[in-house]
Amino acid sequence: MDLQLHDRRALVTGSTSGLGEATVRMLAAEGAAVVVHGRNAARAQAIADDIVAAGGRASVAIGDLTTDAGADAVAEAALAGGPVDILVNNAGAYEHLNWNEATPQAWAETYxxxxxxxxxMIQRLVPAMRERDWGRVITIGGGLGGQPMNTHPQYNATLAARHNLAVSLARDLKGTGVTSNVVAPGAILVPAVQDFLVGIAGDRGWGDTWADIELNSVRELVPNDANRFGRPDEIAGAVTYLCGPLADYITGASIRVDGGTVRGVQ
Structure with a gap:
């Protein structure tokens, strides 16, 4: 299927690993010119070079988005190659903290x-999308924004805020041709997660093979109807669909990619 992205440019923040990397690679494979963002120039350039070697179009933007100066640098680098039509706000971080450990400073830093x-990034890139009467803003959210765990409360709350701001932005963009949506992943298998699960599998009695470890860890930690962890490309696929004109009629929506973890109408 042609998602009609050949004339579009996309910035994916936090795209030097994990979900962001999978997304920037898939957008490039669909024909979009992509901007790989991160704080490590070597890692970002390596991914961009790999995309170009595969026949895609890619450049890099380096900067710390927790500062205005860093955001300015990223926006300037991204716009150097032309207008940015698609912004995927993926960058973020979290720590496994309990309520006693999550100090007010940790809350503020996570926010x-x-x-x-x-x-x-929205304030730096979306006004020009509005002027061109077309654009996409995709925010990576998560199920913990609506069904928080008792741990890392500072992170759960920021996911809720990300969902909320995306819908508010969609209302503000009414009638402009620019849409704002959320892709909400469930538990996704990235290398760090797999390493962690294998490391504790023996103590939990989950088995010796990865097939057994995945099945048993999902049942115990993140039960879902698919009986497995999601894969980064499954998140990237949802994002990539929302970026194209076939998704013109979708805005203010939250697309869950969670194996059926969340039940009921959300």
Whole structure:
């Protein structure tokens, strides 16, 4: 299927690993010119070079989005190659903290990393989308924004804020041709998660093979109807669809990619 992205340019924040990397690679494979963003120039350039070697179009933008200066640098680098039609706000961070460990400073830092960083890029790139009567803003959210765990409360709250700001932005963009949506992943298998699960599998009695470890860890930690963890490309696929004109009629929506973890109408 041609998602009609050949004439579009996309910036994916936090795209030097994990979901962001999978997304920037898939957008490039669909024909979009992509901007790989990160704080490590070597890692970003390596991904961009790999995309170009595969026949795609890619450049890099380096900067810390928790500062205005960093956001300015990223926007300037991204716009150097032409207008940015698609902004995927993926960059973020979290720590496994309990309620006693999550100090007010940790809350503030997490909010800056996960919420205000995205606002900075929206304010720098979306006005020009509005002027051109077309654009896409995709925010990576998560199920913990609506069904929070008792741990890392500072992170759960920022996911809720990301969902909320995306819908507010969609209302503000009414009738402009620019849409704002959320892709909400469930538990996704990235290398760090797999390493962690294998490391504790023996103590939990989950088995010796990865097939057994995945099935048993999902049942115990993140039960869902698919009986497995999601894969980064499954998130990237949802994002990539929302970026194209076939998704013109979708805005203010939250697309869950969670294996059926969340039940009921959301």
């Amino acid at each position: 800056d990393q996960n919420v205000i960083s995205g606002v900075r």
